[in-house]
Amino acid sequence: MKLELFDFIDETLKLIEENKDDLEKVAETLEKFFMDSFSINDHFLNVNYRIKSLESLKEKILRHNFYIKYKTPENLFQNLSDLIGLRIECRFIEDENKIYKDILKLFNIKEDDGYYSNSLNSNIMLRLDEKQPQKQKNGFEIYKIDGKYSKNGMTVNFELQIKSLVNVFWGEIDHKILYKNFNYMLTEGFFRDIMSSIKDNLAMIDRQLMLVYNHLNDMDxxxxxxxxxxxxxxxxxxxxxxxxxxxxxxxxxxxxxxxxxxxxxxxxxxxxxxxxxxxxxxxxxxxxxxxxxxxxxxxxxxxxxxxxxxxxxxxxxxxxxxxxxxxxxxxxxxxxxxxxxxxxxxxxxxxxxxxxxxxxxxxxxxxxxxxxxxxxxxxxxxxxxxxxxxxxxxxxxxxxxxxxxxxxxxxxxxxxxxxxxxxxxxxxxxxxxxxxxxxxxxxxxxxx
Structure with a gap:
């Protein structure tokens, strides 16, 4: 007999697939909103989005026991914080804080449960009562903000990240080498030391690129x-x-x-x-x-x-x-x-x-x-x-x-x-x- 867990997974994936078009429209709306709002700023580069893949969602349900926590696929759909992932990209690490401050200025209308909305599109809200940047399990910091989009009785959660170019690259390394690698556990300390060294080198590259950029801007x-x-x-x-x-x-x-x-x-x-x-x-x-x-x-x-x-x-x-x-x-x-x-x-x-x-x-x-x-x-x-x-x-x-x-x-x-x-x-x-x-x-x- 099939475990109820896997019935839960199948029903959740089916629910996501049925709402795929709506999720795509919401993601495009969010991308356009943040692009239009911040593209005038020199420290802003780009906005990207991704809708959580079925394979990734299946893995997350198993990893975090969401079957026990949320009970029904509909409840999981309503509460999953990163169903849509949105990433604002900037040039340098110090620009991440500049983007975050821009967000605080834009989202200045207080709502319930720590969320703030804005005067340009009241359907978009961000939770800004949490300290940023957040400390990850790997010990490194990241600007990661929970958000939600509500319209016509439908609410979709999304996660907004702010990343510099080197942190975009670092995120790919960390996700694919550590998060997706289930064989490193026995030598976890070694891997952590190596990854910490890589992160330090990327931070150095970031500073060097910033020096080049500032030099170019300051040239006569x-x-x-x-x-x-x-x-x-x-x-x-x-x-x-x-x-x-x-x-x-x-x-x-x-x-x-x-x-x-x-x-x-x-x-x-x-x-x-x-x-x-x-x-x-x-x-x-x-x-x-x-x-x-x-x-x-x-x-x-x-x-x-x-x-x-x-x-x-x-x-x-x-x-x-x-x-x-x-x-x-x-x-x-x-x-x-x-x-x-x-x-x-x-x-x-x-x-x-x-x-x-x-x-x-x-x-x-x-x-x-x-x-x-x-x-x-x-x-x-x-x-x-x-x-x-x-x-x-x-x-x-x-x-x-x-x-x-x-x-x-x-x-x-x-x-x-x-x-x-x-x-x-x-x-x-x-x-x-x-x-x-x-x-x-x-x-x-x-x-x-």
């Missing part, structure tokens, strides 16, 4: 070029270090793609347009947060890169460069890796990002040519003709081998400097007409 705005250079160098190293490990794990050896990561960072930091250049810190932090997600994900380098639609090229230069790359993007590993990294970081439409990258390469040459011709005795029509001829020669030079080294910063700067030297002897259209064939041939046959 007049020194924006230095600031941009420092940010791009740091991002390039982070990207390289993340992917070199994943490449080694996936294919068993390491390829040299440091110059490619420099190009990737150049593209990402300028893709939003010139107006973005006045403030690099937000873009830096956006990319850093995305890289934090990527570092935890599995990445396969065996699959083809596909596009959602046909690629559109705006002119002859982009067409030649772009189609040359498309022919080998799934054959040449370094080209494949470069665009795989871009597409993963940007998380959007692959076709749009590919087109944007080709325009970025075009701009690197086009801007230099415009500068070179600026003070020459040439009409606008003459300048357009010369510019198109040089751009076409550059595209032909690239298309001969489609070598990825062509687009690294050293190669682009080298060719741009050579073009500048060539045009020192060109002052007007007559000079161009006489030297045109020689100039274009030299550009098309340029060796890096």
């Amino acid at each position: 705005a007049s020194n924006s070029a230095t600031k941009k250079s420092q940010l791009e160098a740091l991002l390039s190293k982070i990207i390289h270090d993340i992917y070199i490990v994943k490449v080694r794990q996936e294919i068993g050896f390491v390829v040299d793609f440091k110059k490619s990561t420099d190009v990737i960072v150049n593209y990402i930091s300028t893709k939003d347009g010139p107006e973005e250049s006045e403030n690099y810190s937000p873009n830096f932090l956006r990319i850093l947060n995305r890289l934090n997600d990527i570092s935890r994900n599995e990445i396969s380098f065996n699959n083809y890169i596909n596009f959602e639609r046909n690629i559109y090229f705006e002119d002859n230069f982009c067409d030649k460069i772009g189609n040359s790359i498309l022919k080998i993007i799934n054959k040449d590993f370094r080209w494949n890796l470069l665009f795989r990294i871009i597409f993963e970081i940007e998380e959007g439409n692959n076709a749009e990002d590919f087109e944007g990258f080709i325009r970025f390469i075009k701009f690197r040459f086009y801007e230099n040519i415009i500068t070179v011709l600026e003070n020459k005795e040439l009409s606008k029509e003459d300048k357009d003709e010369i510019t198109n001829s040089i751009m076409d020669a550059i595209a032909n030079c690239f298309s001969k081998e489609t070598d990825i080294d062509f687009i690294n910063n050293c190669s682009i700067n080298s060719l741009n400097n050579n073009i500048e030297k060539i045009f020192r002897s060109v002052n007007d259209y007559e000079d161009w007409r006489k030297q045109k064939e020689k100039i274009l041939e030299e550009i098309m046959n340029y060796n890096f």
